[in-house]
Amino acid sequence: MQTTTFYRVAWAALALTFVVVILGAYVRLSDAGLGCPDWPGCYGQLLDVPDQAAQIAEANSAYPHRPVEPAKAWKEMIHRYCAGTLGLLILALAVLAWRGRRQTDQPVTLPLVLLGLIIFQSMLGMWTVTWQLKPVVVMAHLLGGLTTLSLLVWLLLGQHNNRKLLVTVESRALRSYALLGLALLVGQIALGGWTSANYAALACPDFPTCQSQWWPPLDFREAFTPWRGLGRSYEGGVLANDARVTIHIMHRIGALIVALYLGWLSWRLVATTRNRTLQLAGGAIAVLLIVQLGLGIANVMLHLPLPVAVAHTGGAALLLLSLVTLNHLLRPEATV
Incomplete structure (x- = not known):
């Protein structure tokens, strides 16, 4: 009880x-x-x-x-x-x-x-x-x-450990690949949060170029200064254009890296494993990845409509949970 x-x-x-x-x-x-x-x-x-x-x-x-x-x-x-x-x-x-x-x-x-x-x-x-x-x-x-x-x-996935609903590890390499995928995604989500918090989501209003350039002027020092003291409001953002563009460009590059890696990981899970659960996990990652990329591009092309921007956060959360689930599936002995 x-x-x-x-x-x-x-x-x-x-x-x-x-x-x-x-x-x-x-x-x-x-x-x-x-x-x-x-x-x-x-x-x-x-x-x-x-x-x-x-x-x-x-x-x-x-x-x-x-x-x-x-x-x-x-x-x-x-x-x-x-x-x-x-x-x-x-x-x-x-x-x-x-x-x-x-x-x-x-x-x-x-x-x-x-x-x-x-x-x-x-x-x-x-x-x-x-x-x-x-x-x-x-x-x-x-x-x-x-x-x-x-x-x-x-925590909830651990509920089923004793019921043998989780898969047996087919390859130790998959554990490392899944963990790396999770780490890359967390880094990209952090970049997305930094982009939003600095009001840089529309610093590049076009796609795939940025302000009609492939590599516009950038300012890394200002873009990634974590602490600027207290006593000022950051509503609307305080960074100059070049710094905001830098943040936006880095988020796009991060998205490309994550997309390529998770695309490869999902292909490996679907095409090279014989475990049905792992194949379903790979398919779920692939679908969520495609949706999330589409939402990111739509945010730029449609100039950040509120429903799409909120859905982009939701998509990131679901993609994160798919990677967390995959890592747990590959570690059925994990305890909490």
Whole structure:
């Protein structure tokens, strides 16, 4: 009974984590990241957003540098409500794991790691607001959300170890190839987060060239300076054109590298292995990769429409989970 409840909570946490990641992308891409200039409340209100004339006037007086925009404020607060609920689910998961720690099939370490991670995520959420969308914090917050998602999937995949649903390793080389693919994808997602946080997604409004050039002027030093101090707002971006172009170009190059490698990896899984599960994993990676590349190109050609941009984040999350699943399939002895 204990284990059944544990995994039900884990499934609920997984679903909500995906929602939180997508909501976070929606908030960021709709320029609502500073819809509430304080934390954890919104213009001093913990459970509401100023939407009456008197409330708005009072909030504008208290925060003259950030006039109330109720629509943006509600987007931010809904994201916080969902993130707070996720925190409670992860806490429940850790409590259940600790209470059942004497059971041989009860994971303990990973739920406690998830609890620490979600606490750190809440701090990153606070710094995102109080440090006014500082790019390194925004990128770290995205990676933290995707790490939470990945660890929950790893935890749930471990549920079936004793039921022999996972595949037997056919080649030790595949483990290394899968791990490298995961590492390359994480690096590309980090680049994507850096691109978005620095408002560089439309620095190259054409494709496959950039501003009608194959290799425009670049500025690597400014593009990848991680820390620029505090006390300034990064909303809308602070980098000059050449630095933003550099970030965008590097994200495109990263996408090409990842596409070639994961394309090769999926081909190897489908064409050279005889295990049906591995073939399905390879096929899933290939399909998600094609979709993700299409969404990336559409973002440029259509000038970053909100639904496509949010879907691009969702596609990255699903592609990441396919690589996490593959790595777990190749390590059926992994424990948590």
